Amino acid sequence: MPPALDAVKFHVESYVCDFTGRATLPVMSGFILDAASVHAHRRGFGLDKILNDGITWVLSRLSLEIYQYPVSSNDITVETWIEDVGRFFTQRCFRFVRNDGRTLGYARSIWAAINIDSRSPVNIPEWRPDLKDYILRDNKCPIAKMEKIPPVNSTEPVMSYSVRYSDIDINRHMNSMKYIEHVVNVFDLQTFKEKIIGKFEIVYLQEGRFSDRMKLYRENLPDGENIIDTKRDGESVCRSRIIWKPLNHPER
């Protein structure tokens, strides 16, 4: 049996960096999906395998805390492990480590397994009792369990987009990374020049589909916190909370 924890290596190419030379939040989220995918694949519950059973993994919530973003040419490792398996959700954690040993941040994610056709949730321990063998409860992920993200009540969208070909993933719904890419696009370059996204949380509430028209609503809270609500026909499809940190904030 493979060990419970996997460590997946990435090289940060210059072309995935933003104008400041740092890897972007969508890219960091991509590393997470990639590491999760490798971990699941090596243990026999990757998409390539479970799609044959008519089942797919769906990301329900994701929260990242990043102390320092890797920059162009950095080699980083993303450690990932399963913290818990519930009836309908699994908790998967991540640690970003630079190759000099420095911890760059952590992430926590919650996944559901759903039936491809009915889109209804699958009872995970009944479907795959072997998943619990990989639980690593003692590995520390310092990110607190996510709190509710309140809706934004503004009626004036700050941005809108149509869901297009490159937003749609292999599950035929909107790619979870792409929501994040559109969310960060609400901000201008000046914001990213002065600060970094120190904490990011997103909750996925509905599945986005091709040609959906999404409108983004923004709320500015004290202490440099933003809520971005992505809505379709007035209903939230996903909501995210962004906590900005000064560029050189003390690292953990």
Next chain:
Amino acid sequence: MPPALDAVKFHVESYVCDFTGRATLPVMSGFILDAASVHAHRRGFGLDKILNDGITWVLSRLSLEIYQYPVSSNDITVETWIEDVGRFFTQRCFRFVRNDGRTLGYARSIWAAINIDSRSPVNIPEWRPDLKDYILRDNKCPIAKMEKIPPVNSTEPVMSYSVRYSDIDINRHMNSMKYIEHVVNVFDLQTFKEKIIGKFEIVYLQEGRFSDRMKLYRENLPDGENIIDTKRDGESVCRSRIIWKPLNHPER
């Protein structure tokens, strides 16, 4: 001295695939940029190095011919080599190989080196006489030299977008991959269900910048060929030609 040819490995993760399970054209272009970046880095003319001299590489033209797209979980290798070094441009070629040895396609690219501040082209053989040591003229790239892509004269855009944070790269202009992503977004899912982009050519004419408003114009030519012209204020920023192939077209 490292050999002239480099072979860079990639694993096609499910989350970079489109709804048909195939890697998308922007992802294939990303592999190209990545392989070029690794090749240049290993030979001392990567961005990390030349940015210190105040110089950057700019992609001027790219053409891809893809016989078969890799699918989720495929392992592929991208071979890359320099075919020629001219005064102001270098020709770099690529071959996509699946791990069972099958050639999936080729690409040909033309790069300029420009001064970061003045944006003026650098005389490459004067600046880096060592580049010619890596020329591999005899390695066969079956893609013909690119012909001119004519402008589209339609006055009715089929799509438009604003250049946002995630479109901007480390050079502070629009990421060359992102133009391609927006171009393929002109087409609906049905098109990608029935056929694949067998050949794609793009020529970059101007640099896109943050908050630019881009409008895409489309021309449908016989034999399933499309020209997509990306314009800003009525002037072409980049132009691309797409040649569609039936899904199971005979491979080369």
